[in-house]
Amino acid sequence: MITINNYVRAESLEQAYDLNQKKSNRVLGGMMWMRLGKGRVHTAIDLSGLGLDTIEENEEEFKIGCMCTLRSLELHEGLNTYFQDALKESVHHIVGVQFRNGATVGGSVFGRFGFSDVLTVLLSLNSYVELYKGGIVPLHEFVHMERDNDLLVRVIVKKDNRQVRYLTERATATDFPVIACAVSRVENEWKVSVGARPMKAMLVTEKAELTCAEDAEAFAKRVADAFTYGTNMRGSKEYRKHLAEILIRRAVKSLMEEC
Numbered sequence: 309m310i311t312i313n314n315y316v317r318a319e320s321l322e323q324a325y326d327l328n329q330k331k332s333n334r335v336l337g338g339m340m341w342m343r344l345g346k347g348r349v350h351t352a353i354d355l356s357g358l359g360l361d362t363i364e365e366n367e368e369e370f371k372i373g374c375m376c377t378l379r380s381l382e383l384h385e386g387l388n389t390y391f392q393d394a395l396k397e398s399v400h401h402i403v404g405v406q407f408r409n410g411a412t413v414g415g416s417v418f419g420r421f422g423f424s425d426v427l428t429v430l431l432s433l434n435s436y437v438e439l440y441k442g443g444i445v446p447l448h449e450f451v452h453m454e455r456d457n458d459l460l461v462r463v464i465v466k467k468d469n470r471q472v473r474y475l476t477e478r479a480t481a482t483d484f485p486v487i488a489c490a491v492s493r494v495e496n497e498w499k500v501s502v503g504a505r506p507m508k509a510m511l512v513t514e515k516a517e518l519t520c521a522e523d524a525e526a527f528a529k530r531v532a533d534a535f536t537y538g539t540n541m542r543g544s545k546e547y548r549k550h551l552a553e554i555l556i557r558r559a560v561k562s563l564m565e566e567c
């Protein structure tokens with residue numbers, strides 16, 4: 309259980325950032341993960357009054373506010389039409405609708421969880437995070453940055469005509485994934501993101517001209533070999549690697565059929 313001494317509904321990002329510099333204070337997302345932890349929070353900083361719960365779309369990009377819920381990703385017509393339902397597919401196994409109405413994109417991405425579907429799918433897209441002090445950083449760099457006291461304000465996803473597929477293997481429908489895999493392509497540039505290894509998602513980018521089933525199989529094997537895997541109660545590292553290769557292959561073949 310966590311105990312919160314004070315609560316502040318921030319009136320500006322500057323105020324939230326200042327408060328967040330104190331180690332014992334914490335920013336709140338949807339609190340779905342945080343509430344399972346232990347400890348005492350001096351001041352909980354709520355960003356819900358700052359208008360950051362919208363998904364904006366223009367010609368070039370989608371801007372997803374940190375307080376958007378996973379449910380809003382799942383239901384957003386523009387995002388899901390543009391990315392062929394990949395975002396919907398990445399979140400719809402997460403617990404249940406009520407849960408997804410609470411958990412936020414900011415908490416999911418800032419947390420950089422080793423099991424994260426959200427991080428896995430976003431990494432396979434041309435995505436950036438907008439940090440209050442740190443500015444705009446490519447998501448694949450943010451994943452490796454040390455956790456600090458900055459605020460994640462938005463996630464930005466570029467419209468670059470990417471085709472994408474998202475696949476996971478789960479022991480039961482709403483459990484954490486045993487492995488998560490997102491593959492995207494623009495012409496012959498491929499991005500493959502594998503998460504729940506059970507480490508946080510990582511990205512491999514390759515230029516490859518894939519024209520037949522044998523090419524797809526060789527590509528999937530080569531890329532699956534490039535990731536490291538671990539063992540936990542959900543599966544061994546050997547099993548995860550085996551699954552990753554299969555899911556990458558299926559996604560690649562499906563994307564090849566698209567062209």
Ligand SMILES: Cc1cc2nc3c(=O)[nH]c(=O)nc-3n(C[C@H](O)[C@H](O)[C@H](O)COP(=O)(O)OP(=O)(O)OC[C@H]3O[C@@H](n4cnc5c(N)ncnc54)[C@H](O)[C@@H]3O)c2cc1C
Binds near residue numbers: 341402425427460
């Ligand atoms: C039972 C359970 C099952 C789950 N299953 C899955 C699953 O299968 N797949 C999956 O991908 N995810 C899963 N999740 C994770 C979930 O989807 C969310 O990612 C998680 O709850 C964090 O989102 P939140 O809004 O609750 O963040 P919080 O719990 O509120 O915050 C998480 C962390 O991020 C920080 N934070 C939040 N917002 C910001 C911000 N804007 N800027 C800076 N720091 C911030 C907080 O201070 C905290 O440290 C599961 C979670 C639970 C509890």
